[in-house]
Amino acid sequence: MNHWLIAPILIPLLGGVLQAFMGYAPISLRRTLAVATTVLLLVSTIVLLLMANDGTYRLYAFGNWQPPFGIVLVLDRLAALMLVMTAILALFAHLFSIGGADEGNRQFHGLFLFQLMGLNIAFMTGDLFNLFVAFEVLLIASYGLLMHGGGTARTVPGLHYVVLNLVGSAVFLISVGMIYSVTGTLNMADLAIRVLLLSGEELELVKAGGMMLLVVFALKAALLPLCFWLPKAYARATAPVAALFAVMTKVGIYAILRVYLLIFGDDAGALANLGMDWLFPLALITLVMGVVGALGAQSLKTLVAWQVIISVGTLLAPIALGSEEGISAALFYLLSTTWTVAGLFLVAELVASQRGSALDKIVTAPRMRHRTLISVLFLVGAVAAAGLPPLSGFFAKVLILNSVTSGPEMAWLWSVLLIGSFFTVIAYSRAGSIVFWRTVDGHIEEPKPLGGNLRAATGALVGLSLVIVAFAGPINEYTDATAAQLQNRAAYLEILQTPMVGEEN
Amino acid sequence: MELVFALVIGALTSSGVYLLLRARTFPVVVGLTLISYGVNLFLFSSGRLATGGQPILGSTENYSDPLPQALVLTAIVIGFAMTAFVVVLSLRNLADNEDDHVDGRQGERPEKPEKKTEEESSQ
Known part of the structure; x- marks a missing residue:
C-alpha cells in the first residue's frame, strides 16, 4: 500500500477547503494560495508518473480493507499520464484565470480546485461506484464554474448541461445497479473475473448494464447523438474554465478505456469487446x-x-x-x-x-x-x-x-x-x-x-x-508501454491478491 | 412483492421521463426528482428484496445485503444536492429570461416579433 497515491486528491481538497473559508481574504492572497496548490499538485503527479513508469500497479486501499470489499485507488501508467496531463493543463488555465477572469465570484478558486479533485479521483479509482461519485464531484464543481462570470447568456446552456448530466447520472446508477445485482461486486478487477462466470439471463443483464454504461461515458465524452450540449456550453464559458473543460470529455474517454478494456476486453468470453x-x-x-x-x-x-x-x-x-x-x-x-x-x-x-x-x-x-x-x-x-x-x-x-x-x-x-x-x-x-x-x-x-x-x-x-x-520519442515509448499494460489484464487482476492485514507500511 | 416493486419503479421512471421531455423547467425538475426516486428504488432492489433479514453473515438464515443500502444513501445525498442546484438554476433562468421555457426566452424567435419588443421595453 502506497500513501503517495492519495496526494493528488488530498492536495486540491485541502486547498479547496482553505479557499472556501477564505472568501473574504484579499484576492492576491487567495490567488497565491490557489496557484501554490496547483503547483503542488503538479509536483505530486510528476512523482506518481515516475513511480508508475516501472510498469507495476500500486494500490491504496481506504481503511486498509482487502481489495474486493473496500474502495481502492489504483495507480498505473494510464492513470499517471492522465493525472500529469490534467495538472499541467490546470496550472496554465489557473495562471490565465488570475489575469482577471477569477474576479466576480469569491469561490472561483475553490470550485476550480474541487473540479481537479473530482478529475483526479476519476483517474485513480478502481471501483465503479466510486467512479460515479467522482463524476458527481467534478460535475457539481463544473456546474458552478460554467455559470462563473454570470450573464444571461450562460443560464440556458448551463441549464441544459445540468439537466443532461443529471439524466446521465441516473442512467449510470441504473447500470451500476444492474451489474451489481448479478455480479455482487463493483470493484473493477473483481468484476473482470466475475463476468467470466456468468451465463444465461445473468449474462444478458450485465450486457444491458454494460451498454448503458457506454451511453453514460459517451455522454461525458460527447459522442455523436449526445454531443450537441457541448458547443454552446463550452463557447459561453469563461476562457480558463473552457480550457479546463477540454479535459472533461477526456474523462469519458478514459472511462471507456479503463472499463471496456478491463471488464469487457478481449478475454471477457461472451462479453468480449462489448x-x-x-x-x-x-x-x-x-x-x-x-x-x-x-x-x-x-x-x-x-x-x-x-x-x-x-x-x-x-x-x-x-x-x-x-x-x-x-x-x-x-x-x-x-x-x-x-x-x-x-x-x-x-x-x-x-x-x-x-x-x-x-x-x-x-x-x-x-x-x-x-x-x-x-x-x-x-x-x-x-x-x-x-x-x-x-x-x-x-x-x-x-x-x-x-x-x-x-x-x-x-x-x-x-x-x-x-x-x-x-x-x-x-x-x-x-x-x-x-x-x-x-x-x-x-x-x-x-x-x-x-x-x-x-x-x-x-x-x-x-x-x-x-x-x-x-520529446516525441520518450512520450511515444511511454504510450506504447501504457497500451501494453492496458492489454495485459492478468496483471491488473493481481491487485486483488495484495495482502492488507498486518502490513507494516 | 417483486411485481409491485417493479411496477412502482416503472411508473416513477416513465412519468419522470415524460415530465423531463416537457418544455418548462418546473415539470423538468419534477421529472428529474421522480427519475431519481425510481433509480434509488431500483438500486435498492439490486440486493434482492427480503424482509426481516439481518445484514450480518451467520446471524440468520435469511440475511440482506447492506451494500446497496449504502449505495442508495450516497445516491440520495447526491441526488438531493443536484435537485437543489437545478431548482436554483431554474429560478435564475426564470429571472434572467422572464420565461421558464427550457430554451430561454421564447420572444427571441423571429415569428413572434411583437412579443420580443414588448419584453425589451419592459426591461
Missing part, C-alpha cells in the same frame, strides 16, 4: 459532425468547441478497434489535442479582449491590438489542432493512421480522418484570415490590457505542442 462495433462508426460520424460544425462556426470559441468534438471522434475510432498500436496512438493524440484545444480557447479569449465589440466573432472588424503576437499563437494552435506538419497533431494523426493497416476499417478511418483534417484546415484558415487579415477602418474603444500572465499562460499551453514534438 459495444465496440457500435463505437467505431459512431466515432467516425462524430468526427464528420465536428468538421461540419467547425466549418459553420460563427465565432472562434464555437470553432474551438467543435474542435473538441472532432478530437473525440479521432480518439475513439482507434480505441474502438482496440489494437495495441491504436491505443498508444490515441493516447499520444490525447495529450496533443487536450493541450492544443485548451490553448486555442485561451487564444480566442485574447482575440475577444483586443477587438472591442467584435469580440471573437468571425467577422471583419477594426485592426486588433497586439495582432502579431495573437495571430502567431493562433497559427501555432490551429496547425497543431488541424494536424499539419511539423507540430504534434500531425505526428499523432500519422500514428493513428499507421495503427490500422488493413481491411475496411482502414479505408473508412483513413478517408474520414484525412478528408476531415483537410476541411478542418479550411475552417481554421477561413476563421484566421477573416479575424486577423481582413480589417476595416476604425478604432477600438477601450482596449483591455494584455497582461503578462495572460500571454505567458496562452503561449505556454499552445507551445506545449512544440514540446511534444521535441
Whole structure:
C-alpha cells in the first residue's frame, strides 16, 4: 500500500477547503494560495508518473480493507499520464484565470480546485461506484464554474448541461445497479473475473448494464447523438474554465478505456469487446459532425468547441478497434489535442479582449491590438489542432493512421480522418484570415490590457505542442508501454491478491 | 412483492421521463426528482428484496445485503444536492429570461416579433 497515491486528491481538497473559508481574504492572497496548490499538485503527479513508469500497479486501499470489499485507488501508467496531463493543463488555465477572469465570484478558486479533485479521483479509482461519485464531484464543481462570470447568456446552456448530466447520472446508477445485482461486486478487477462466470439471463443483464454504461461515458465524452450540449456550453464559458473543460470529455474517454478494456476486453468470453462495433462508426460520424460544425462556426470559441468534438471522434475510432498500436496512438493524440484545444480557447479569449465589440466573432472588424503576437499563437494552435506538419497533431494523426493497416476499417478511418483534417484546415484558415487579415477602418474603444500572465499562460499551453514534438520519442515509448499494460489484464487482476492485514507500511 | 416493486419503479421512471421531455423547467425538475426516486428504488432492489433479514453473515438464515443500502444513501445525498442546484438554476433562468421555457426566452424567435419588443421595453 502506497500513501503517495492519495496526494493528488488530498492536495486540491485541502486547498479547496482553505479557499472556501477564505472568501473574504484579499484576492492576491487567495490567488497565491490557489496557484501554490496547483503547483503542488503538479509536483505530486510528476512523482506518481515516475513511480508508475516501472510498469507495476500500486494500490491504496481506504481503511486498509482487502481489495474486493473496500474502495481502492489504483495507480498505473494510464492513470499517471492522465493525472500529469490534467495538472499541467490546470496550472496554465489557473495562471490565465488570475489575469482577471477569477474576479466576480469569491469561490472561483475553490470550485476550480474541487473540479481537479473530482478529475483526479476519476483517474485513480478502481471501483465503479466510486467512479460515479467522482463524476458527481467534478460535475457539481463544473456546474458552478460554467455559470462563473454570470450573464444571461450562460443560464440556458448551463441549464441544459445540468439537466443532461443529471439524466446521465441516473442512467449510470441504473447500470451500476444492474451489474451489481448479478455480479455482487463493483470493484473493477473483481468484476473482470466475475463476468467470466456468468451465463444465461445473468449474462444478458450485465450486457444491458454494460451498454448503458457506454451511453453514460459517451455522454461525458460527447459522442455523436449526445454531443450537441457541448458547443454552446463550452463557447459561453469563461476562457480558463473552457480550457479546463477540454479535459472533461477526456474523462469519458478514459472511462471507456479503463472499463471496456478491463471488464469487457478481449478475454471477457461472451462479453468480449462489448459495444465496440457500435463505437467505431459512431466515432467516425462524430468526427464528420465536428468538421461540419467547425466549418459553420460563427465565432472562434464555437470553432474551438467543435474542435473538441472532432478530437473525440479521432480518439475513439482507434480505441474502438482496440489494437495495441491504436491505443498508444490515441493516447499520444490525447495529450496533443487536450493541450492544443485548451490553448486555442485561451487564444480566442485574447482575440475577444483586443477587438472591442467584435469580440471573437468571425467577422471583419477594426485592426486588433497586439495582432502579431495573437495571430502567431493562433497559427501555432490551429496547425497543431488541424494536424499539419511539423507540430504534434500531425505526428499523432500519422500514428493513428499507421495503427490500422488493413481491411475496411482502414479505408473508412483513413478517408474520414484525412478528408476531415483537410476541411478542418479550411475552417481554421477561413476563421484566421477573416479575424486577423481582413480589417476595416476604425478604432477600438477601450482596449483591455494584455497582461503578462495572460500571454505567458496562452503561449505556454499552445507551445506545449512544440514540446511534444521535441520529446516525441520518450512520450511515444511511454504510450506504447501504457497500451501494453492496458492489454495485459492478468496483471491488473493481481491487485486483488495484495495482502492488507498486518502490513507494516 | 417483486411485481409491485417493479411496477412502482416503472411508473416513477416513465412519468419522470415524460415530465423531463416537457418544455418548462418546473415539470423538468419534477421529472428529474421522480427519475431519481425510481433509480434509488431500483438500486435498492439490486440486493434482492427480503424482509426481516439481518445484514450480518451467520446471524440468520435469511440475511440482506447492506451494500446497496449504502449505495442508495450516497445516491440520495447526491441526488438531493443536484435537485437543489437545478431548482436554483431554474429560478435564475426564470429571472434572467422572464420565461421558464427550457430554451430561454421564447420572444427571441423571429415569428413572434411583437412579443420580443414588448419584453425589451419592459426591461
